[in-house]
Amino acid sequence: MNILITGATGFIGKHLCVALTQQGHHVMALMRNPDKLRSLREFVQGSGGQPERITVMQGDLEKPGLGLSSALEGIDCIVHLAARFAWNLAPDEARRTNVTGSLHVAELAKQLDCRLIFITGFMLANETHLAHLGINLSQPDQTRWQDVYRRTGAYEASKLESAFALRHYTQEHGMDAVEIQPATVAGHNTTGEIDPTQPLFSLIDNVFHGRMALIPGSPAHWLPLIPVDTLALVIAAACGVEQPPLRLLVLDNKTPNLQGLLRTLTMTMGMKAPRWHLPIPVMQWLLKLPGLARVLNVYPEALDFIQSQSYNTLDFQRFLASMRIPEPAFSEYIQTTAQYYRSLAPE
Numbered sequence: 001m002n003i004l005i006t007g008a009t010g011f012i013g014k015h016l017c018v019a020l021t022q023q024g025h026h027v028m029a030l031m032r033n034p035d036k037l038r039s040l041r042e043f044v045q046g047s048g049g050q051p052e053r054i055t056v057m058q059g060d061l062e063k064p065g066l067g068l069s070s071a072l073e074g075i076d077c078i079v080h081l082a083a084r085f086a087w088n089l090a091p092d093e094a095r096r097t098n099v100t101g102s103l104h105v106a107e108l109a110k111q112l113d114c115r116l117i118f119i120t121g122f123m124l125a126n127e128t129h130l131a132h133l134g135i136n137l138s139q140p141d142q143t144r145w146q147d148v149y150r151r152t153g154a155y156e157a158s159k160l161e162s163a164f165a166l167r168h169y170t171q172e173h174g175m176d177a178v179e180i181q182p183a184t185v186a187g188h189n190t191t192g193e194i195d196p197t198q199p200l201f202s203l204i205d206n207v208f209h210g211r212m213a214l215i216p217g218s219p220a221h222w223l224p225l226i227p228v229d230t231l232a233l234v235i236a237a238a239c240g241v242e243q244p245p246l247r248l249l250v251l252d253n254k255t256p257n258l259q260g261l262l263r264t265l266t267m268t269m270g271m272k273a274p275r276w277h278l279p280i281p282v283m284q285w286l287l288k289l290p291g292l293a294r295v296l297n298v299y300p301e302a303l304d305f306i307q308s309q310s311y312n313t314l315d316f317q318r319f320l321a322s323m324r325i326p327e328p329a330f331s332e333y334i335q336t337t338a339q340y341y342r343s344l345a346p347e
């Protein structure tokens with residue numbers, strides 16, 4: 001297949017390029033800066049993929065028509081991963097890339113008459129949380145998005161708005177579309193490789209530097225994870241499967257509660273685990289004190305992803321089984337991720 005990927009240079013995108021090229025597919029990477037092709041190919045080569053199967057097309061989500069210099073043809077599937085992924089974004093900035101930019105990608109998929117796989121997040125499967133943020137689930141177009149942006153961070157609000165906008169657009173045009181909802185992404189199952197910009201990397205860094213003296217939330221709170229290579233294999237499988245699911249929650253239900261996650265991390269790094277909990281609203285309030293979020297390297301909006309909600313992952317498990325993708329083993333991938341972190345961090 002010929003697969004166009006937005007966000008190929010990102011953490012998930014790089015691993016997806018490995019999986020797709022290993023399976024013999026051709027990847028066209030849409031990049032703002034085509035000079036990054038070289039490092040992407042080096043990563044793919046070093047990870048056992050086929051770098052010569054990757055070509056580049058310059059483009060930017062924020063430009064009309066994605067700013068493409070020439071017409072595309074022969075694309076079988078678009079995987080849309082690109083996003084402004086950071087805390088403390090200005091709402092306009094987040095919307096421009098994550099909402100308007102995503103609609104530009106959907107327009108291209110419609111024009112090319114190809115499958116669109118778009119990546120949202122596991123919070124889309126937490127309806128209690130969505131309702132709490134003020135999202136009108138029966139009539140999403142009635143949602144007052146400016147209120148949602150006020151209640152949660154601009155990154156998360158823009159991803160939620162984008163998910164509803166893409167669902168509407170793809171349904172309205174009868175498109176072949178798949179929504180993938182990943183949990184927070186962990187390092188590679190066997191190498192533990194994880195980008196320093198990833199939220200889990202920051203969490204491990206905080207643990208290592210003793211900034212996690214208290215556990216956010218209660219014993220019921222958890223941060224569901226999924227290793228990056230398992231996610232990449234799932235996305236790659238969704239590109240080619242004849243009858244893909246409309247939506248797929250990609251989440252390791254065996255992720256323990258946050259206390260258990262922190263215990264495993266501290267054990268792997270030979271440190272003492274935190275024991276006491278602090279309610280998340282209290283923590284979020286404290287983090288609004290000037291400068292504290294930066295010093296502690298924890299942003300109030302990041303804590304929104306720690307919830308007590310449980311998820312039904314039967315469809316995901318069936319998908320893994322039907323595609324012969326191994327189920328991830330929490331204790332293995334969390335240890336390799338922590339070990340990878342330790343291999344980068346100074347003593």
Ligand SMILES: NC(=O)c1ccc[n+]([C@@H]2O[C@H](COP(=O)([O-])OP(=O)(O)OC[C@H]3O[C@@H](n4cnc5c(N)ncnc54)[C@H](OP(=O)(O)O)[C@@H]3O)[C@@H](O)[C@H]2O)c1
Nearest residue numbers: 007009010011012032060061062081082083085121184185
């Ligand atoms: N990582 C997670 O824990 C997680 C969990 C759930 C969902 N997701 C979603 O998964 C997707 C990928 O996440 P990630 O962790 O791989 O992100 P990432 O490492 O931050 O990568 C973001 C990618 O988006 C590209 N990009 C940003 N703005 C762009 C623009 N205007 N035009 C074209 N490309 C642009 C970046 O390209 P440059 O090289 O040009 O900067 C980069 O390749 C995102 O949609 C994210 O919301 C991630």
